[in-house]
Amino acid sequence: MAAPAAASGPSLVPLKVRGLGLALGGKQLISGLDLTIGGQGITMVMGPNGAGKSLLLRLLHGLIAPSAGRICWGGHPMSASVTRRQALVFQKPVLLRRSVAANVDFVLRARKGDARQRDALLDRVGLSDKAGQAARLLSGGEQQRVALARALATGPEVLLLDEPTASLDPTSVHLFESIIRDTARQGVRVIFVSHDVGQARRMADDVVFLHRGRVVEHKPAKGFFDQPDTELARAHLAGRLVM
Numbered sequence: 001m002a003a004p005a006a007a008s009g010p011s012l013v014p015l016k017v018r019g020l021g022l023a024l025g026g027k028q029l030i031s032g033l034d035l036t037i038g039g040q041g042i043t044m045v046m047g048p049n050g051a052g053k054s055l056l057l058r059l060l061h062g063l064i065a066p067s068a069g070r071i072c073w074g075g076h077p078m079s080a081s082v083t084r085r086q087a088l089v090f091q092k093p094v095l096l097r098r099s100v101a102a103n104v105d106f107v108l109r110a111r112k113g114d115a116r117q118r119d120a121l122l123d124r125v126g127l128s129d130k131a132g133q134a135a136r137l138l139s140g141g142e143q144q145r146v147a148l149a150r151a152l153a154t155g156p157e158v159l160l161l162d163e164p165t166a167s168l169d170p171t172s173v174h175l176f177e178s179i180i181r182d183t184a185r186q187g188v189r190v191i192f193v194s195h196d197v198g199q200a201r202r203m204a205d206d207v208v209f210l211h212r213g214r215v216v217e218h219k220p221a222k223g224f225f226d227q228p229d230t231e232l233a234r235a236h237l238a239g240r241l242v243m
C-alpha cells in the first residue's frame, strides 16, 4: 500500500513492518500486517474498537513480541536500543506519586538531563506554574501534559500516542494537539491512535486505517477523508462500521 508524504522538514525515522502477526490466548489478533511509514508529518491510526490499534502500538514499541513478521525502525530490527529512542503515551497518564517537577526529573536523571531542561519541558507543556504540585492531584488534562513532558524528556525520535486525549476537555485537547504538532515539526516521528475523526482530520498528514488486525488503507489524509478506497473506511467515517 502506498505510503504518503507530506510537508518538507527534518527527516524522520522510517518504519517498515512486514508480515506482522500476533496471536494471544489462542486468537489471531493481527495477521499479515504490512506497513511502511517513511514520509514527513503525523500518522494517525484509525479503526473501530478492537481493530488492533493499541496492540499495533505496543508491538511497534516492543512491549509485546510478534508471533510472526518483522518490524524495522530506521532499518534496524526491534531491540532495546531501538525502543530507548521511542516514547509511548497512554490514554491514562502513568505518573509517580511525586511533584510535577520530580516526575520529569526522574526521567531526565537517567538521561543526565538537568533542571534547566526540566524547566524548558514544563514550559513547553504549559505547566511551569505547577512544577511544585503533586502530579496526581492535577486535573486529567494537566496530568496528561505531565505524561507528555516525561515522554519528551526521553528525547524520543519516535512518539507513539494511544488515544492520549480521549478524556480531555476541548481546551486541553487543543493544547495537547499543538504541542504534538510542534514536536513533529522538530523532527519526531509521531504515530497517533485516535477515535476522534475531527482530531484525525486536524492532525493527520497520513492515515492508517485498521480493521480486524490488518491495514485496510494507508493514504494521505486528504485522500482518506475525501475519497476512501474501501467501503469499510467509508462506513467507519460515517459512524456505521461495526466489528
Ligand SMILES: Nc1ncnc2c1ncn2[C@@H]1O[C@H](COP(=O)(O)OP(=O)(O)OP(=O)(O)O)[C@@H](O)[C@H]1O
Residues within 6 Å of the ligand: 024, 025, 027, 029, 047, 048, 049, 050, 051, 052, 053, 054, 055, 056, 195
Ligand atoms: N492480552 C490479550 N489477550 C487476548 N486478546 C486480546 C489481548 N489484548 C487485546 N486483545 C484483543 O485484541 C483485539 C484488539 O485489541 P486492541 O486493544 O488493539 O484494539 P483497539 O483497536 O485499540 O480497540 P479500542 O478502539 O477499543 O481501544 C480486541 O479484540 C481485544 O479484545
